Amino acid sequence: MTSYDKDHLLADWRQRAIDFEREIGKAVIGLDSAIRQITLGTFARGHIMLEGDVGVGKTTLLRAVARALGGAYERVEGTIDLMPADLIYHTYINEQGRPQVDPGPILKHGELLSVFFFNEVNRARPQVHSLLLRVMAERSVSAFNREYHFPYLQVFADRNRIEREETFEIPSAARDRFLMELHIAAPADPELQNELMFNPRFHDVDRLIETVQPGVLPYREIADIAPVIQTQIQASEALQAYALDLWAATRKPADFGISIEGADMTRLILAGASPRGMSMMMRAARVHAWLEGRAHMIPEDLQSVFPETIAHRIFFAPVYELRRETIIRELIDGLLRHVAAP
DSSP: OOHHHHHHHHHHHHHHHHHHHHHHTTTOSSOHHHHHHHHHHHHTTOEEEEEEOTTSSHHHHHHHHHHHHOSEEEEEEOOTTOOHHHHHEEEEEOTTSOEEEEEOTTTTTGGGEEEEEEETGGGSOHHHHHHHHHHHHHSEEEETTEEEEOTTOEEEEEEOOSOOTTOOOOOHHHHTTEEEEEEEOOOOOHHHHHHHHHOGGGGOHHHHHHTSOTTSSOHHHHHHHHHHHHHHSBOOHHHHHHHHHHHHHHHOGGGGTOOOTTOOTTTSEEEOOOHHHHHHHHHHHHHHHHHTTOSBOOHHHHHHHHHHHHGGGOEEOHHHHTTHHHHHHHHHHHHHHHSOOO
16 A cells, blocks of 8 residues: 555545544533543554543443444443353343353454443452453453454443442553543533533433444444554654653653652652553554644644543552542643653
Protein backbone atom coordinates (compact mmCIF):
# COMPACT_ATOMS: atom_id res chain seq x y z
CA MET A 1 0.00 0.00 0.00
CA THR A 2 1.45 3.36 -1.03
CA SER A 3 1.68 6.38 1.28
CA TYR A 4 -1.12 8.03 -0.72
CA ASP A 5 -3.34 4.97 -0.27
CA LYS A 6 -2.66 4.95 3.47
CA ASP A 7 -3.49 8.65 3.77
CA HIS A 8 -6.73 8.11 1.87
CA LEU A 9 -7.58 5.11 4.08
CA LEU A 10 -6.92 7.06 7.27
CA ALA A 11 -9.06 9.98 6.06
CA ASP A 12 -11.93 7.58 5.37
CA TRP A 13 -11.64 6.03 8.81
CA ARG A 14 -11.38 9.43 10.46
CA GLN A 15 -14.84 10.24 9.10
CA ARG A 16 -16.10 6.92 10.42
CA ALA A 17 -14.71 7.79 13.85
CA ILE A 18 -16.52 11.14 13.77
CA ASP A 19 -19.75 9.36 12.79
CA PHE A 20 -19.16 6.90 15.64
CA GLU A 21 -18.96 9.73 18.17
CA ARG A 22 -22.06 11.40 16.71
CA GLU A 23 -24.12 8.22 17.02
CA ILE A 24 -23.08 7.62 20.64
CA GLY A 25 -24.00 11.23 21.37
CA LYS A 26 -27.59 10.43 20.44
CA ALA A 27 -27.91 8.24 23.55
CA VAL A 28 -25.99 10.27 26.13
CA ILE A 29 -25.51 13.99 26.68
CA GLY A 30 -22.85 15.89 28.58
CA LEU A 31 -20.29 13.13 28.05
CA ASP A 32 -18.46 14.44 25.00
CA SER A 33 -15.05 14.12 26.65
CA ALA A 34 -15.72 10.51 27.67
CA ILE A 35 -16.96 9.67 24.17
CA ARG A 36 -13.76 11.09 22.67
CA GLN A 37 -11.59 9.11 25.10
CA ILE A 38 -13.49 5.91 24.32
CA THR A 39 -12.94 6.58 20.61
CA LEU A 40 -9.23 6.99 21.30
CA GLY A 41 -9.22 3.76 23.29
CA THR A 42 -11.06 1.89 20.56
CA PHE A 43 -8.54 2.79 17.87
CA ALA A 44 -5.61 2.35 20.27
CA ARG A 45 -6.93 -1.19 20.94
CA GLY A 46 -7.02 -0.67 24.70
CA HIS A 47 -9.35 -1.62 27.52
CA ILE A 48 -11.05 1.04 29.65
CA MET A 49 -12.01 1.36 33.31
CA LEU A 50 -14.94 3.64 34.18
CA GLU A 51 -15.51 5.31 37.53
CA GLY A 52 -18.47 7.34 38.65
CA ASP A 53 -21.47 7.54 40.92
CA VAL A 54 -24.52 5.33 40.45
CA GLY A 55 -26.91 6.35 37.69
CA VAL A 56 -24.68 8.77 35.76
CA GLY A 57 -25.04 6.88 32.46
CA LYS A 58 -22.08 4.48 32.36
CA THR A 59 -24.11 1.48 31.23
CA THR A 60 -26.11 3.52 28.71
CA LEU A 61 -22.86 4.90 27.32
CA LEU A 62 -21.36 1.42 26.87
CA ARG A 63 -24.52 0.00 25.33
CA ALA A 64 -24.42 2.82 22.80
CA VAL A 65 -20.72 2.11 22.14
CA ALA A 66 -21.44 -1.58 21.63
CA ARG A 67 -24.29 -0.88 19.21
CA ALA A 68 -22.23 1.59 17.19
CA LEU A 69 -19.38 -0.92 16.99
CA GLY A 70 -21.54 -3.89 16.08
CA GLY A 71 -20.61 -7.38 17.20
CA ALA A 72 -21.78 -9.05 20.39
CA TYR A 73 -22.15 -7.31 23.75
CA GLU A 74 -22.02 -9.03 27.13
CA ARG A 75 -22.37 -7.62 30.62
CA VAL A 76 -21.43 -9.29 33.91
CA GLU A 77 -22.24 -8.05 37.41
CA GLY A 78 -19.45 -8.41 39.95
CA THR A 79 -20.57 -10.18 43.13
CA ILE A 80 -18.79 -11.67 46.13
CA ASP A 81 -19.77 -15.21 45.08
CA LEU A 82 -18.81 -14.90 41.41
CA MET A 83 -16.17 -17.44 40.45
CA PRO A 84 -13.91 -17.63 37.35
CA ALA A 85 -15.84 -20.61 36.00
CA ASP A 86 -19.01 -18.51 35.95
CA LEU A 87 -17.51 -16.44 33.15
CA ILE A 88 -16.65 -19.54 31.14
CA TYR A 89 -19.71 -21.77 31.51
CA HIS A 90 -22.90 -22.26 33.50
CA THR A 91 -24.68 -25.45 34.46
CA TYR A 92 -28.39 -26.04 34.93
CA ILE A 93 -31.07 -28.68 34.75
CA ASN A 94 -32.61 -28.77 31.27
CA GLU A 95 -36.19 -29.55 30.26
CA GLN A 96 -35.43 -33.26 30.27
CA GLY A 97 -34.33 -33.05 33.90
CA ARG A 98 -30.68 -33.63 33.06
CA PRO A 99 -27.64 -31.51 33.89
CA GLN A 100 -26.51 -29.35 30.99
CA VAL A 101 -23.44 -27.16 30.48
CA ASP A 102 -23.66 -24.05 28.27
CA PRO A 103 -20.99 -21.49 27.39
CA GLY A 104 -20.79 -18.54 29.76
CA PRO A 105 -20.74 -14.84 28.83
CA ILE A 106 -17.15 -14.84 27.58
CA LEU A 107 -17.53 -17.92 25.36
CA LYS A 108 -21.14 -17.56 24.26
CA HIS A 109 -20.46 -15.47 21.16
CA GLY A 110 -16.99 -16.75 20.32
CA GLU A 111 -15.01 -14.46 18.02
CA LEU A 112 -18.03 -12.20 17.56
CA LEU A 113 -17.64 -10.81 21.10
CA SER A 114 -16.89 -7.12 20.62
CA VAL A 115 -17.63 -5.42 23.97
CA PHE A 116 -17.44 -7.10 27.37
CA PHE A 117 -18.62 -4.94 30.30
CA PHE A 118 -17.69 -6.04 33.84
CA ASN A 119 -19.86 -3.97 36.15
CA GLU A 120 -18.59 -3.36 39.71
CA VAL A 121 -15.44 -5.35 39.03
CA ASN A 122 -14.09 -4.69 42.53
CA ARG A 123 -16.91 -6.78 44.01
CA ALA A 124 -15.45 -9.86 42.32
CA ARG A 125 -12.78 -12.03 43.92
CA PRO A 126 -9.08 -11.83 42.99
CA GLN A 127 -9.42 -15.19 41.18
CA VAL A 128 -11.89 -13.55 38.83
CA HIS A 129 -9.56 -10.58 38.33
CA SER A 130 -6.84 -13.06 37.37
CA LEU A 131 -8.99 -14.57 34.62
CA LEU A 132 -10.03 -11.13 33.42
CA LEU A 133 -6.36 -10.15 33.22
CA ARG A 134 -5.61 -12.98 30.83
CA VAL A 135 -8.60 -12.21 28.65
CA MET A 136 -7.52 -8.56 28.48
CA ALA A 137 -3.83 -9.23 27.89
CA GLU A 138 -4.09 -12.11 25.42
CA ARG A 139 -7.66 -11.83 24.13
CA SER A 140 -7.93 -15.57 24.66
CA VAL A 141 -8.93 -18.12 27.28
CA SER A 142 -8.54 -21.87 27.76
CA ALA A 143 -11.68 -23.95 28.32
CA PHE A 144 -13.01 -27.38 27.46
CA ASN A 145 -9.52 -28.54 26.41
CA ARG A 146 -9.14 -25.91 23.73
CA GLU A 147 -8.14 -22.29 23.25
CA TYR A 148 -10.73 -19.61 22.46
CA HIS A 149 -9.65 -16.35 20.82
CA PHE A 150 -11.41 -12.97 20.79
CA PRO A 151 -9.54 -10.85 18.24
CA TYR A 152 -12.02 -7.95 18.30
CA LEU A 153 -12.64 -7.78 22.04
CA GLN A 154 -12.58 -4.56 24.05
CA VAL A 155 -13.11 -4.85 27.81
CA PHE A 156 -14.79 -2.16 29.87
CA ALA A 157 -15.05 -2.32 33.65
CA ASP A 158 -16.73 -0.19 36.27
CA ARG A 159 -15.40 0.17 39.80
CA ASN A 160 -17.81 0.92 42.62
CA ARG A 161 -16.25 3.79 44.58
CA ILE A 162 -19.12 4.42 47.00
CA GLU A 163 -19.58 1.17 48.90
CA ARG A 164 -16.55 -0.62 50.36
CA GLU A 165 -18.20 -3.62 52.01
CA GLU A 166 -17.48 -6.94 50.29
CA THR A 167 -15.15 -5.36 47.74
CA PHE A 168 -11.62 -6.28 46.68
CA GLU A 169 -9.08 -3.67 45.65
CA ILE A 170 -7.99 -4.04 42.03
CA PRO A 171 -4.30 -5.06 42.05
CA SER A 172 -1.79 -2.79 40.37
CA ALA A 173 -1.06 -5.40 37.66
CA ALA A 174 -4.75 -5.44 36.72
CA ARG A 175 -5.09 -1.64 36.71
CA ASP A 176 -2.01 -1.36 34.51
CA ARG A 177 -3.73 -3.49 31.87
CA PHE A 178 -6.35 -0.80 31.34
CA LEU A 179 -5.35 1.75 28.75
CA MET A 180 -7.48 4.39 30.47
CA GLU A 181 -9.47 5.17 33.57
CA LEU A 182 -12.33 7.57 32.87
CA HIS A 183 -14.38 9.44 35.44
CA ILE A 184 -18.03 9.67 34.41
CA ALA A 185 -20.03 12.38 36.15
CA ALA A 186 -23.46 13.91 35.79
CA PRO A 187 -23.38 17.05 33.62
CA ALA A 188 -22.90 20.32 35.48
CA ASP A 189 -24.73 22.36 32.81
CA PRO A 190 -28.23 23.25 34.14
CA GLU A 191 -29.73 22.92 30.64
CA LEU A 192 -28.40 19.36 30.29
CA GLN A 193 -29.60 18.52 33.79
CA ASN A 194 -33.03 19.77 32.82
CA GLU A 195 -33.00 17.59 29.68
CA LEU A 196 -32.08 14.46 31.63
CA MET A 197 -34.73 15.07 34.24
CA PHE A 198 -37.69 16.26 32.18
CA ASN A 199 -37.24 15.01 28.61
CA PRO A 200 -39.06 11.62 28.36
CA ARG A 201 -36.63 10.63 25.62
CA PHE A 202 -33.99 9.90 28.26
CA HIS A 203 -36.31 7.86 30.48
CA ASP A 204 -36.50 4.79 28.23
CA VAL A 205 -32.96 3.49 27.76
CA ASP A 206 -33.90 0.66 25.40
CA ARG A 207 -35.59 3.00 22.94
CA LEU A 208 -32.76 5.48 23.36
CA ILE A 209 -30.18 2.85 22.33
CA GLU A 210 -32.27 1.98 19.27
CA THR A 211 -31.65 5.51 17.93
CA VAL A 212 -27.94 4.66 17.57
CA GLN A 213 -27.09 3.40 14.10
CA PRO A 214 -25.66 -0.10 14.47
CA GLY A 215 -22.23 -1.00 13.14
CA VAL A 216 -21.05 2.51 12.27
CA LEU A 217 -17.53 1.22 12.86
CA PRO A 218 -17.01 -2.26 11.35
CA TYR A 219 -15.52 -3.82 14.46
CA ARG A 220 -13.79 -6.63 12.56
CA GLU A 221 -11.63 -4.10 10.69
CA ILE A 222 -10.45 -1.95 13.60
CA ALA A 223 -7.63 -4.38 14.42
CA ASP A 224 -6.29 -3.82 10.89
CA ILE A 225 -6.56 -0.03 10.78
CA ALA A 226 -5.10 0.51 14.28
CA PRO A 227 -1.50 -0.44 13.31
CA VAL A 228 -1.68 1.83 10.26
CA ILE A 229 -2.50 4.79 12.52
CA GLN A 230 0.44 3.96 14.78
CA THR A 231 2.95 3.71 11.94
CA GLN A 232 1.74 6.75 9.98
CA ILE A 233 1.64 9.27 12.85
CA GLN A 234 5.18 10.44 13.57
CA ALA A 235 6.83 11.78 16.74
CA SER A 236 9.78 14.17 16.50
CA GLU A 237 12.89 13.77 18.64
CA ALA A 238 11.83 16.80 20.68
CA LEU A 239 8.43 15.26 21.36
CA GLN A 240 10.04 11.95 22.34
CA ALA A 241 12.27 13.80 24.81
CA TYR A 242 9.18 15.51 26.24
CA ALA A 243 7.45 12.14 26.72
CA LEU A 244 10.55 10.74 28.47
CA ASP A 245 10.61 13.74 30.80
CA LEU A 246 6.95 13.20 31.66
CA TRP A 247 7.75 9.58 32.45
CA ALA A 248 10.67 10.54 34.69
CA ALA A 249 8.48 13.08 36.47
CA THR A 250 5.95 10.38 37.41
CA ARG A 251 8.74 8.69 39.39
CA LYS A 252 10.56 11.72 40.82
CA PRO A 253 8.26 14.76 40.67
CA ALA A 254 10.43 16.75 43.07
CA ASP A 255 13.24 16.77 40.48
CA PHE A 256 10.95 18.85 38.27
CA GLY A 257 10.04 21.38 40.95
CA ILE A 258 6.63 19.88 41.76
CA SER A 259 5.31 20.25 45.30
CA ILE A 260 2.00 19.37 46.93
CA GLU A 261 0.87 20.89 50.19
CA GLY A 262 1.04 18.43 53.07
CA ALA A 263 3.03 15.82 51.10
CA ASP A 264 6.67 14.85 51.44
CA MET A 265 7.61 14.65 47.76
CA THR A 266 10.59 12.41 48.51
CA ARG A 267 8.27 9.79 50.06
CA LEU A 268 5.08 10.32 48.06
CA ILE A 269 5.67 8.04 45.07
CA LEU A 270 5.76 4.29 45.62
CA ALA A 271 5.89 3.55 41.88
CA GLY A 272 5.64 5.72 38.82
CA ALA A 273 4.19 4.86 35.44
CA SER A 274 5.34 1.60 33.90
CA PRO A 275 6.98 1.27 30.47
CA ARG A 276 3.77 -0.40 29.29
CA GLY A 277 1.79 2.55 30.59
CA MET A 278 3.88 5.10 28.74
CA SER A 279 3.66 2.99 25.58
CA MET A 280 -0.13 2.98 25.92
CA MET A 281 -0.11 6.74 26.41
CA MET A 282 1.81 7.16 23.16
CA ARG A 283 -0.64 4.87 21.35
CA ALA A 284 -3.57 6.98 22.51
CA ALA A 285 -1.73 10.22 21.70
CA ARG A 286 -1.07 9.06 18.14
CA VAL A 287 -4.76 8.33 17.70
CA HIS A 288 -5.54 11.81 19.03
CA ALA A 289 -3.24 13.39 16.46
CA TRP A 290 -4.87 11.32 13.72
CA LEU A 291 -8.38 12.38 14.78
CA GLU A 292 -7.20 15.99 14.66
CA GLY A 293 -6.07 15.46 11.07
CA ARG A 294 -2.32 15.64 11.69
CA ALA A 295 0.46 13.30 10.56
CA HIS A 296 2.84 14.51 13.30
CA MET A 297 2.26 14.63 17.03
CA ILE A 298 2.41 17.81 19.08
CA PRO A 299 2.59 18.22 22.89
CA GLU A 300 -1.18 18.76 23.09
CA ASP A 301 -1.71 15.20 21.86
CA LEU A 302 0.18 13.82 24.87
CA GLN A 303 -1.42 16.28 27.27
CA SER A 304 -4.94 15.40 26.09
CA VAL A 305 -4.55 11.74 27.08
CA PHE A 306 -2.02 11.98 29.92
CA PRO A 307 -4.44 12.17 32.89
CA GLU A 308 -6.63 9.29 31.66
CA THR A 309 -3.75 6.99 30.69
CA ILE A 310 -1.24 7.70 33.47
CA ALA A 311 -3.01 8.75 36.69
CA HIS A 312 -4.07 5.20 37.60
CA ARG A 313 -0.51 3.96 37.02
CA ILE A 314 1.07 6.15 39.70
CA PHE A 315 1.04 4.56 43.14
CA PHE A 316 1.48 6.46 46.39
CA ALA A 317 2.99 5.42 49.70
CA PRO A 318 0.21 3.99 51.95
CA VAL A 319 0.10 7.08 54.17
CA TYR A 320 -1.02 9.15 51.17
CA GLU A 321 -3.44 6.71 49.55
CA LEU A 322 -6.38 7.89 51.66
CA ARG A 323 -5.97 11.31 50.03
CA ARG A 324 -5.39 9.85 46.60
CA GLU A 325 -8.26 11.55 44.79
CA THR A 326 -7.06 15.01 45.75
CA ILE A 327 -3.33 14.35 45.47
CA ILE A 328 -3.42 12.68 42.08
CA ARG A 329 -5.27 15.65 40.55
CA GLU A 330 -2.68 18.07 41.93
CA LEU A 331 0.18 15.82 40.84
CA ILE A 332 -1.04 15.38 37.26
CA ASP A 333 -1.69 19.11 36.98
CA GLY A 334 1.80 19.80 38.32
CA LEU A 335 3.41 17.36 35.89
CA LEU A 336 1.77 19.04 32.91
CA ARG A 337 2.64 22.53 34.15
CA HIS A 338 6.24 21.95 35.23
CA VAL A 339 7.60 19.57 32.61
CA ALA A 340 8.77 21.79 29.76
CA ALA A 341 7.05 21.10 26.42
CA PRO A 342 8.87 21.65 23.12
